[in-house]
Amino acid sequence: MSALVPAATLGEWRRIRRYAVPPAMIEAAARAREAGDWRAACAAADVRVAASPEQLRPFADDLAHLAPDLVRWHAPRSVGRGDTTLAPRYLLALVRRGGTALVVHLPRIGNAAQHLTMTVTDDLDGNGKIQVVDWGNMRYLWDARRAGELPAHVCGPRALELLELQEAGRAVDAWAAVGVDVPPPDPGAHGDWRARQLMSDFTALDVDPACLLAAARARGGPTASFDVSGYGELRLHDLQTDRPIAEWVQPVGWNGSRPVDRVSVAEYRRPIDLHLLRFGYLSPDQLHPLVGPHLAAYWNGASPAAAEDPWSGPVRVRCNGNWHEVGWADGRLRMPHSDEERRREHTLVALGGELQGCFAAEHGWQDRATRLPRRLAAQRRDLMLRAQHGDLGGVLARLDAGIDPRARDPHGRTLLHLLSALEQRADAAHALITRLLAAGIDVNDRDRLGRTPLFAAVHGGGSPELVRALIDAGAHPDVEDGFGNRLADVYRQHRIEDLAFLEPLLS
Known part of the structure; x- marks a missing residue:
């Protein structure tokens, strides 16, 4: 298709644009910014502010026009193997004033919660542990007033x-x-x-x-x-x-x-959005509202193929030579089989048999080793990507519609493992713990790296409130992952001060 961007890469970026910065996040951040509340805009865009008012004072005008959701939109990402997450260990230097710089840290771990952290620093070398990207001459990547300058700067x-x-x-x-x-x-x-x-x-x-x-x-x-x-x-x-x-x-x-x-x-460098428009992967209205209108001249005019909604239409499963329609209700897969048939099927499995048809699909939702029908696999991917990128409203809507919460992402993580990504609304996110435990998810379940939800929360930047809630729900603090790393080691290595209450619980 192009010597500049392979078609596979464009397909991955289309997925990133669909999930990585949820529309609800963009809308909430824009409302706060337009109301003059940059802190609320940062909270809406999951950007944690780790600087004092005195440190931030020289950047008052910059902060008044900061679009933190736009920072998230343009931030470097790990593209490949289907990943949609931010590239880890990057530091974006937005602006420098008086020997200090307003910077945004990307997550320490790529596949952890996608929190950003904004702070002020006078040291940009990072001791070689981070990669610094200077956005000082690229204000259109983060300043709402200057977003329209993007095309003229690169084209x-x-x-x-x-x-x-x-x-x-x-x-x-x-x-x-x-x-x-x-x-x-x-x-x-x-x-x-x-x-x-x-x-x-x-x-x-x-x-x-x-x-x-x-x-x-x-x-x-x-x-x-x-x-x-x-x-x-x-x-x-x-x-x-x-x-x-x-x-x-x-x-x-x-x-x-x-x-x-x-x-x-x-x-x-040309923005990837220009290519997505040029080859018809997206239309301008599907991009960030501070990006799409300014790149509209590069759109090929064709209506992009609508991303298939995995939740629309029936799901058909091949079962004993017939096609059965299945769906979700009350946290389980609704299928044209009686409870007696379900019990009989599982009894056969306990005796060494294999699940077939609808029952195999039901089991495959929770077991990544079992192949799922295409549409069910797309539904699971949609749910877990929304959780990964903090789309709490989207996750709750699907759970309210009756979907089984016991899904796992490609890394073997459950929704409990991803709770730290959903903390923009802490009360609703923490209420999920009770809901997920009631659905049968083990608070000490392990992902493919041997990490429990508590380990994932501490390792991936979960809040003290989330960590306390998991411990109150029965999470064991004396755990180690599949590499032999203990939770105590993670806590002490990264000196997570706001989790000091863990110290007496760690061996």
Whole structure:
């Protein structure tokens, strides 16, 4: 489809856009921001504020226009293997004032609760334990006033012409169109394999050449460079002429040299939303309201194929040579079989037999090793993704509709394991514990990594209130995961001060 973004990647991003920032979260954060309450906006977008009023005072104007839901929308994500979660251990530096910076920390663990934490720091190196991304020149990624600047910053006046060339794999022609003749990397200098890989990375570089060239010239010097990949950088000479000269150089660190006036490629990378619109995966109204209208010019005009609603229409299961319609009611799978047939089937399993048809589907909902019919699998995925991304309203609606709460996600986690992701409304989230336990979920159940819901809550940033509620429900604090890590080790390693009440309970 495109030399820039594979179709599979676009499909994954469509799923991310559907689940990762729930519409209810965007709406609640926008209402709070427009009412002038930036703290309420952060709470709605699951952004925890870990800074004092004195620390935040220099950033008062920035905070007044902060769109925390937009930060979540644009934050780096772990794309691949079907993941929709935020990339772990990233720090987004929003703005610097007076030697300090307003920053947002992404989760420490990728598949844990998707909490963001905003704080103020004078140390951005992170001791090498985090990756710092500077958004200081990209206010359109977080400032509601500046969101409309996104297209002009990353797309030049010949945007579509150059984009079409790059999509066709003609990156060299796209650069030639703006006056830069890019030679092939020299195998003698880079090695045959690295030279081929470097050219492949250059072909997949998702930036507008005109924007990068303009940024290089704006520096005012005769030379500038930008990194293409870990295998090499492109250096431009004679920038003030009509035809700058391009050469490939080894990246910093290989020979001790440092390129002059490097241009940040990340600052000019096209947003994935542009490609989702261009190839008809989404329409502008399906994007964030501070993004979609400003990128509408890149929409191909076609109505995107509606994401199939796994909850609409009947679910059909092949059972003993017939097709049976099944559905949910009162927390169990409704099927055209009597309770007596159900008991008989399970008795046969206890004697060494295998579940078949409707009964296998019922069992497969809770057991990831058992294959589910396609629509039931989609329903389970929908439920667990909503839980992962804090869509408490969506989870409760499905439970109220009678779905079995005893589902597991691909990591073997139950809804109890994911409770820390649903804490924007703490009272409702904690009320879920009683509901889930009553449905038969064991408070000490373990996921594929051997972690219990209490372990997951402590490890993944659950609140003190949630941790207390799990302990009150019978969760054992003296536990370890499948790697031999004890809950006590996790608590002490990360020095979780607000969980100090755990100390006497840990061995």
